[in-house]
Amino acid sequence: MTADTLATLSDQLILATILLYLAAMVGYALELAYATRPVQVRELVASDGTTVTQETTATEPVAWAVRAGRYAVGLSWIGWAANLTATLTRGLAVERWPWGNMYEFVVAMILAAVTVYLFMQLRYPVRFLGAFVSVIAAVGLGFSVRVLYTQAGPVVPALDSYWVAIHVTAAIAASGLFTVGGVAAVLYLVRREGPSRLPALADLERVAHRVIVIGFPIWTFAVISGALWADKAWGRYWNWDPKEVWAFITWVAYAAYLHARATAGWKGKAALIVSLVAFGCLLFNLVGVNIFFGGLHSYADVK
Amino acid sequence: MTVTDQQDQKAAPKPVGLGVVGWLRWGWRTLTSMRTALILLFLFALASVPGSVFPQRAVDPGQVARYFADDRVKAEWLDRFWLFDVFRSPWFAAIYLLLFLSLIGCVLPRTLAHLKEIRRRPPAAPRNLLRLPHHAEFAADLDVAGAAAALRKRRFRVDTGPDWVAAEKGHLRETGNLVFHVSLLVLLLAVGAGSLYGYKGNVLVVEGDGFANTVAAYDRYSPGASVNAESLEPFSFRLTDFQATYIGPGHEKVGQPLTYSAKLSVLDAPGAPERTVDLRVNEPLDVNGTLTYLIGHGYAPVFRVTDGKGQVAYEGPVPCLTSNTSTYESECVIKVPDARPQQLAFLGRFLPSTLPVGEEWISVFPGAANPTVQIWPFSGDLGLDSGVPQSVYDLGAHKNLKPLGTMTEQPRPLAVGQSLDLPDGAGKIEFTGVKEWISLQTTYDPGRMPALLASIAAVIGLVLSLTVRRRRVWVRMKDGQVTVGGLSRTEGSNFTDEFAEIVASLNPRSGVPDDR
Numbered sequence: 001m002t003a004d005t006l007a008t009l010s011d012q013l014i015l016a017t018i019l020l021y022l023a024a025m026v027g028y029a030l031e032l033a034y035a036t037r038p039v040q041v042r043e044l045v046a047s048d049g050t051t052v053t054q055e056t057t058a059t060e061p062v063a064w065a066v067r068a069g070r071y072a073v074g075l076s077w078i079g080w081a082a083n084l085t086a087t088l089t090r091g092l093a094v095e096r097w098p099w100g101n102m103y104e105f106v107v108a109m110i111l112a113a114v115t116v117y118l119f120m121q122l123r124y125p126v127r128f129l130g131a132f133v134s135v136i137a138a139v140g141l142g143f144s145v146r147v148l149y150t151q152a153g154p155v156v157p158a159l160d161s162y163w164v165a166i167h168v169t170a171a172i173a174a175s176g177l178f179t180v181g182g183v184a185a186v187l188y189l190v191r192r193e194g195p196s197r198l199p200a201l202a203d204l205e206r207v208a209h210r211v212i213v214i215g216f217p218i219w220t221f222a223v224i225s226g227a228l229w230a231d232k233a234w235g236r237y238w239n240w241d242p243k244e245v246w247a248f249i250t251w252v253a254y255a256a257y258l259h260a261r262a263t264a265g266w267k268g269k270a271a272l273i274v275s276l277v278a279f280g281c282l283l284f285n286l287v288g289v290n291i292f293f294g295g296l297h298s299y300a301d302v303k
Numbered sequence: 304m305t306v307t308d309q310q311d312q313k314a315a316p317k318p319v320g321l322g323v324v325g326w327l328r329w330g331w332r333t334l335t336s337m338r339t340a341l342i343l344l345f346l347f348a349l350a351s352v353p354g355s356v357f358p359q360r361a362v363d364p365g366q367v368a369r370y371f372a373d374d375r376v377k378a379e380w381l382d383r384f385w386l387f388d389v390f391r392s393p394w395f396a397a398i399y400l401l402l403f404l405s406l407i408g409c410v411l412p413r414t415l416a417h418l419k420e421i422r423r424r425p426p427a428a429p430r431n432l433l434r435l436p437h438h439a440e441f442a443a444d445l446d447v448a449g450a451a452a453a454l455r456k457r458r459f460r461v462d463t464g465p466d467w468v469a470a471e472k473g474h475l476r477e478t479g480n481l482v483f484h485v486s487l488l489v490l491l492l493a494v495g496a497g498s499l500y501g502y503k504g505n506v507l508v509v510e511g512d513g514f515a516n517t518v519a520a521y522d523r524y525s526p527g528a529s530v531n532a533e534s535l536e537p538f539s540f541r542l543t544d545f546q547a548t549y550i551g552p553g554h555e556k557v558g559q560p561l562t563y564s565a566k567l568s569v570l571d572a573p574g575a576p577e578r579t580v581d582l583r584v585n586e587p588l589d590v591n592g593t594l595t596y597l598i599g600h601g602y603a604p605v606f607r608v609t610d611g612k613g614q615v616a617y618e619g620p621v622p623c624l625t626s627n628t629s630t631y632e633s634e635c636v637i638k639v640p641d642a643r644p645q646q647l648a649f650l651g652r653f654l655p656s657t658l659p660v661g662e663e664w665i666s667v668f669p670g671a672a673n674p675t676v677q678i679w680p681f682s683g684d685l686g687l688d689s690g691v692p693q694s695v696y697d698l699g700a701h702k703n704l705k706p707l708g709t710m711t712e713q714p715r716p717l718a719v720g721q722s723l724d725l726p727d728g729a730g731k732i733e734f735t736g737v738k739e740w741i742s743l744q745t746t747y748d749p750g751r752m753p754a755l756l757a758s759i760a761a762v763i764g765l766v767l768s769l770t771v772r773r774r775r776v777w778v779r780m781k782d783g784q785v786t787v788g789g790l791s792r793t794e795g796s797n798f799t800d801e802f803a804e805i806v807a808s809l810n811p812r813s814g815v816p817d818d819r
């Protein structure tokens with residue numbers, strides 16, 4: 001296949017991915033709405049301090065709605081495969097790592113977020129996140145196709161480096177994890193105490209914490225490898241360029257979340273609000289900094 | 304992280320009439336409490352926000368100058384609060400120093416406590432193991448040595464009594480946490496040392512020209528406070544060739560650069576053997592830790608100017624400033640102080656790939672496919688002896704220059720080899736060729752390596768402090784009856800599965816342990 005066909009294939013696969021994620025979202029939503037009756041949740045505190053949630057359901061779940069949830073997971077996997085293939089074909093078309101501009105970066109970040117969700121739901125009961133992760137994935141891809149799209153092509157010399165593979169890949173992986181953490185945190189804040197279709201607060205808080213604990217060292221590594229790259233490319237490893245400033249702010253904000261969570265009186269809601277502030281900083285760094293501030297990092301090609 | 308490690312989070316009690324010492328102690332306790340550290344950390348982040356909103360002198364002085372030109376009063380107010388020098392401002396330094404102190408005050412006592420903790424034996428078994436959150440009981444012929452060996456195999460540190468074994472694991476969590484926080488301190492120190500003992504210099508070199516690493520050779524030189532001019536690494540080089548390639552027509556991003564490559568012949572020291580270096584973006588020239596980076600390039604058309612008396616008054620390349628980076632249309636200023644009877648000066652517009660559009664000429668591509676230059680001549684007094692400093696890229700300051708002949712918006716451009724005869728027999732200017740220039744930045748930063756090592760240590764420490772769990776296990780055996788108790792000291796971690804495995808490894812018959 002020629003580079004052009006590969007590039008076109010990639011573009012078409014992205015559209016297919018959006019449709020698949022939307023279809024999956026409908027399935028998850030049906031399951032949330034009809035298969036999970038508002039449950040009576042009681043949180044029991046075990047003797048070692050861990051909380052155990054005990055759920056009692058009033059009525060039997062509706063069989064077809066449960067099936068809708070299972071189909072949704074299947075659709076998510078197919079969408080994920082399309083997303084992955086789109087990224088791979090883009091990379092083959094341009095003969096470099098397929099995250100050289102903002103369009104490619106957002107596509108990869110969504111791939112990472114969906115990957116985190118899909119692999120998490122293999123091991124933990126987190127299917128309730130599906131609907132929300134799918135919405136974010138579909139909207140994010142739509143946004144990147146409509147607003148950020150850049151024709152497949154080579155990158156400027158500064159980006160033509162193996163550091164892309166190290167630095168940007170780490171940033172993408174961390175962003176994917178933080179996205180799932182952000183979804184869980186929002187659900188936590190939306191869900192009220194008492195019976196709800198949404199899962200127990202303790203479960204949401206655990207999901208958020210788990211992904212952020214994995215994401216934080218990866219983000220730290222991304223920032224450090226960025227400094228190493230800057231040292232190679234620009235002759236200084238840290239110059240308070242807007243992108244660097246916001247990467248740092250994001251890092252501090254997630255560190256503050258970890259500290260807050262370890263501080264008595266800040267657990268739960270307050271800590272998760274801090275994590276959402278941190279997620280906001282992450283998104284601002286991704287979108288806002290490229291659009292508003294410029295600086296050496298603005299290769300993003302936003303028109 | 305551990306439930307019992309939280310005494311430092313209690314707010315220090317307020318001193319009641321304790322005098323200076325009391326206040327100092329209260330101040331120190333407050334400063335080094337985790338809450339203060341958190342607030343300082345937030346302030347640190349918040350304080351760097353204006354550094355991304357306003358242009359910074361150290362990063363983009365031109366942009367700062369534009370602020371002053373647009374609204375002088377506002378810019379002066381911003382400047383009063385150091386908003387163009389956020390990262391060198393006293394208030395930023397204050398936060399930085401307080402955080403630094405807070406970290407020291409927090410890390411030192413914790414390190415001492417941890418060193419003691421590491422050397423302590425695992426605490427003796429509580430009387431009733433079945434009261435612990437994790438416990439199991441089974442009948443087996445287990446002896447103390449056997450139980451201790453099984454736990455040691457799982458890398459617990461073990462202490463034994465006549466009929467009990469105490470085991471503990473996971474000190475690495477606190478070790479990692481301390482390594483992380485200490486590394487942050489080292490990182491802050493390394494960054495500080497780098498800016499004190501390092502320097503940065505910028506220079507522009509035209510193809511064919513050379514550069515020797517001395518303070519005088521730089522166009523802009525910014526040393527740290529403790530650098531002296533003799534300590535510069537004595538290397539030199541000549542730029543033999545520069546090549547740039549660009550995306551060709553037919554793509555959305557036509558004209559975007561693809562590769563830059565500058566061929567240098569380098570002498571690492573006077574008298575050293577010459578070596579050839581291919582300088583590229585992301586691949587700096589390294590001479591004993593002093594690094595030289597390729598950071599920009601542009602065109603330097605070559606001119607020969609003959610004055611009114613028939614003498615060649617100027618001959619050579621003139622570096623032009625790139626005014627449009629997607630077409631490399633450039634602006635040139637040529638000053639000819641040696642011209643007689645009157646001094647001459649020229650403004651030029653260099654077009655690397657020229658295309659006529661109606662009565663105008665534009666550049667359509669950054670490569671020099673069809674280079675031309677438009678010339679506007681002036682004559683008069685350049686005022687170079689006036690003592691007022693002048694930019695080589697600007698004619699604006701010369702009040703005593705008069706246009707030669709009629710000035711038009713779009714003079715017919717000269718191709719290579721063509722010349723323009725000046726009116727009134729004032730001479731002529733020939734466009735003889737095209738060279739390119741590169742801009743280089745040289746940096747020496749002795750803090751780079753320590754900063755890198757500290758960052759690596761920080762990541763390792765961080766991973767340990769976030770993943771290692773601290774837990775204790777006790778075993779008692781009496782008359783063939785074994786009781787096992789377990790306690791996780793890391794909040795929120797799941798110890799149930801591991802405890803079950805431990806019990807199974809102790810019980811030769813592997814009865815199903817009843818946990819919780």
Ligand code: HEM
Nearest residue numbers: 255258259262304305308335336337340344405406409487
């Ligand atoms: C740049 C600044 C800092 C960063 C990024 C940072 C990061 C961290 C991280 C990631 C943890 C692990 C949290 C967890 O186990 O869940 C931690 C723990 C901790 N940090 Fe920091 N820290 C910073 C500054 C400070 C300072 C200045 C202090 C002390 C005054 C401090 C005191 C602590 C303490 C006491 C813990 C253990 C938490 C606990 O035992 O409850 N940190 N820090």
